[in-house]
Amino acid sequence: MNLIDSHAHIYSEEFVNDRDEAVERALAEGVSKIYMPNIDHTTIDVMLETEHKHPEQCIPMMGLHPCYVTKDFERELYLVEEWLGKRKFSAIGECGIDLYWDKTFFPQQQEALKVQLDLAKKYKLPIVLHTRDSFEETYELVAAAQDGTLRGIFHCFSGTPEQAQKVKELDFLIGIGGVATFKNGGLDKVLPHVALDQIVLETDCPYLAPVPYRGKRNEPVYLPLIAKRVAELSGKTLQEVAEITTQNALNLFKL
Template sequence: MQFIDTHTHLFHSQFDGDRKEVMQRAIQSGVKRVLLPNIDVSTYDQMMAMVRDYPGVAFPMMGIHPTHVGEDREEQLQAVEVAFDQNPEAFVAVGEIGIDLYWEKDKLAWQQEAFARQIDVALKHDKPIVIHARDSFNEIFEIVEEKQNGELKGVLHCFTGNLEQAQRCLQLGLHLGIGGVATFKNGGLDAVLPHMPTDKLVLETDSPYLAPVPYRGKRNESSYVPIVAQRVAELTGLKLTEVAAITTENAEKLFNLPQQK
């Protein structure tokens, strides 16, 4: 079996002391590829250093996280646009982008502008978007619906919504990123995943955040993807091997990754 962690911040400083060991554990657990969502311009160099250290294993995205959309947003957005114009093949997605109204309620207009502009980058270069949504499903849906021209694709990462919101994601052409929340007692995904088409699911950790049970509250890492996959198997009635194969294929198609035997 092999898995793909479609959303992990392994370049985060929390891994500076043992990144090599974390990657070894991931690979040993069957997580053969990891996708790295950027946060802002300040994290770019760390992310790309990890990509160089793990060629064919670590794949970068480029984008500005909504909680990092601030006074310098024009400079940040131009950096994203220039990066894709200069070397679009270097990145598997535009991410992590979106709207966060939990931490940044007073910056909605800035976030909406940044989200819309980065979607335009994705459409221009035929890349998927990786969406961060916190307390902002309606605002996210409004912009995605406006931009959806039949070509926009992507994933709503760390999906924590209800069945209606999940169905809306599918209607808008989005995949669902399933992570540790699926294992939480009150995570709510037990009411969602049994009703979802498996060809719209990808697995993730969002490490170092949101570790699955039994590691909840501790640092998350990519080697925990099989725990999430097992929970998806339980909720969908599939075998673990089937979840591994299906979600790997889904990620390869969505992010245009080279297939691995």
């Protein structure tokens, strides 16, 4: 079985003592690629160092996370574009809007997302979207920017079947992670109505570990547990889930 973790912060400090081992554990369970979303300027060096150590498995994105958008966000975005001009990245991300923790910089988050949508078009890259408590706000900006060339992922999707359909109409994918295994995660009411060709798998490690590891550090080795739950909810075989979601990710990231 070949799986792709389309969203993992494997470079984060939670893996400082066993990052290499975590990558090896994932490989042993069939997770062949780990896509790494950037956070801000403080995470770039360690993310690229992780890629350097595992160039075939750990693949970086470049972007500014909405939770790290502050009054000086323009400076961060200048750095993002500077890096995009220096070397190849797999995607713009993660970016978007987060209204869960703090709404103080909501206007700045909107502006930062608009800029990164433009960067995705300019560099012909997919974009990976963070939409915590902000699906409609994020969707509105992406829909306005969609000119037929934008593609990407609504990461950590936890919306409704209707919202999943809106994502599909944008020609975007939904990222499904550990929440699918949660008793009250809500995806049991969504995934039976979503075709596999609209889904990519993700862990979002070190966050949102699937059952039975909920509350503990998440890591890419747990991706098969998410794939198994998607298979149960979609009425497909585990092999079908693995093959289709892997191909979806490969198509999106143009490997």
